[in-house]
Amino acid sequence: MAAPIGITRHNGTPPSPLPIVVAGGGCVGLLLAHLLTQSSVPNRVIASIALFHQNIPTNPSLPKVIEPEHPDPASTRAMVHQPLMFPLFARIGLMPELSRHGSFSSGLCFRTSAKNGSKFIAGKQFREGDKSQLLLPQGKFKEILMWKMEEVGHSEVRLGSRVVGFEEKSGSIEVRIHHEGGKEETIEAEYLIGADGAKSTIRKTLGLTFDGETLPNQLVATDIIYDFHAHGFFDANFIVDPDNYGLIGRIDDKGLWRVSYGVPNEFSEEEVRRDAEDKLRKMLPDGGKSGFEVKRIAPYKAQQLCVEKFWTGRVGLCGDAAHLTNPYAGLGLASGIADASSLAEVLIRVLSHQSSNPHKLLSSWSDARRQKFYTVIDKPSRMAYARVKNKVDTEDEIVALLARDPMVGALKKGMPAIPPPIETRGEELVGW
Structure with a gap:
């Protein structure tokens, strides 16, 4: 196997690991990469070789997002x-x-x-x-993120490639990537982020399981x-x-x-x-x-569903790779975006050597996001799902719904409920 790709040095010393590999180029993975490319983190994240129909040269020092599917700008899955x-x-x-x-x-x-x-x-x-x-629609959202990342010029997005495995080393992680056509490559990085969806290869490789129910x-x-x-x-x-x-x-x-x-x-x-x-x-x-x-x-x-932990070793999870919720509270994509925004903040802190304790900070972020899921995402989403299954065949049943359901009742009075904050503030975490 060829030696892992890293950031090439020109003074004869071995290459240093790339900062971050993001597995998954959906809305959450792309937003995370975009946030990281806007920072002053050395060499940013690790990305790929095609922005839609425009080819850009592979550069090992750029952020890399590994995405197995080619983007569909017409996709409406999340809207x-x-x-x-x-x-x-x-x-x-x-x-x-x-x-x-x-x-x-x-x-x-x-x-x-x-x-x-x-x-x-x-x-x-x-x-x-x-x-x-x-x-x-999510296809257009992803397209806009790709445009913005191209404008900044500090990232690559590798389409048609997927992460198939990884192995932690002392001080780094080796990430195995399978490309279209069968070629394989190993990339050495400091951290790997799994934003690769509900069927996440990263989560399964870690042996982490979901808590919750269908x-x-x-x-x-x-x-x-x-x-x-x-x-x-x-x-x-x-x-x-x-x-x-x-x-x-x-x-x-x-x-x-x-x-x-x-x-x-x-x-x-x-x-x-x-x-x-x-x-x-x-x-x-x-x-x-x-x-x-x-x-x-x-x-x-x-x-x-929510994974037992969002961070282990040198690997993190966010978006659908970490949690799933029904769509009737409208918090699925929002919670993934909140994962990405706070994780970017934490990773920038760690990679710029400003964290007082990187291990504790990453662990604290994991605990905070899991708590956010159960207090801000899971409960309202369950309530929203149950709410639409009420029986309202008569006026009396409608009046009863308005009386017992605080959200519908408030909406009737013209005072829609204000949701609690969904984001996590990095400076409030242990190890910041």
Whole structure:
């Protein structure tokens, strides 16, 4: 095997390890790399050789993000950014670009299912200038991050490559990378970050397991063309019903909407696809009589899971590699972004030799993010999932929901609940 790649020195001494390898070039991995490239950390992170259709020369001293899939700018899997993340986006200069390519939600509401007339329960319309959700599909978000990283010029993104293993050494970690075409390479770094999603190779290699549970029903995310505005729907609509519950939300300004609903866990993907049209007709306000076009069907497990620790040795986990939550509180992507922002802050502190105790700081970050998941992400997400499964067939049942559910009740009074902080402040951690 060839000697591991590191930062080449020109005085005859052996190469030193690269600072960081990020495994996974999704929203969280790219944001982490972008934050690190904006710092003064020597040689930044470690990245790759292609920015979309533009080739750049491989440079071993640059940040490297290893991503097995080529980006799809049209991907809509995650589509909403919560206002609580806007201060971060503003601090790192992303907000103007995100706003230009996305749009802001004009309103959010809860309503009954179509069988009960899609009746309005509670909601809020947003005025221009209000802090509402930013609607920006994840494909475009990733594309913007790639553009920004290219502008800075301190990173590379290696597409079509994946981390297949790693081994800790004294003072470094050797990361094995498999490239398209079968070639393999070993890179030596100080730290490896697993941002490689729910099926994380990094997490599995560490032998770490998830705590938590898979919820009783799987969810199906469909993207359809349908004029919900013509039926009085807001940009975001939570449908409350024991059977036909879900979320209906605008994705873009071209008529594309997300309709999310639940099906039994035992349904196969074939059954989900076969029954999708019938299920959608039960979700649409006119039963679909005015016509609709299905663009995408994506079933997935509704899970509340968190890894036992976010950091071990020289390896960290963030985003879906570290935790999973159902989407009905809108905190999945937001929590991953909060992981990345705080981890970047901590890594910069460590790599610039400013930390009073790097080991304790990284361990403290791990504990803090795990605590944030259980106090700020998990509980509200479970409540949001349970909320849409309420029975509201009668006016009395609607009144009862408004009385017992603080979020829906507050929304009815025009006072939407303010979520607690989702980010972790580095200076509050042990070892800072």
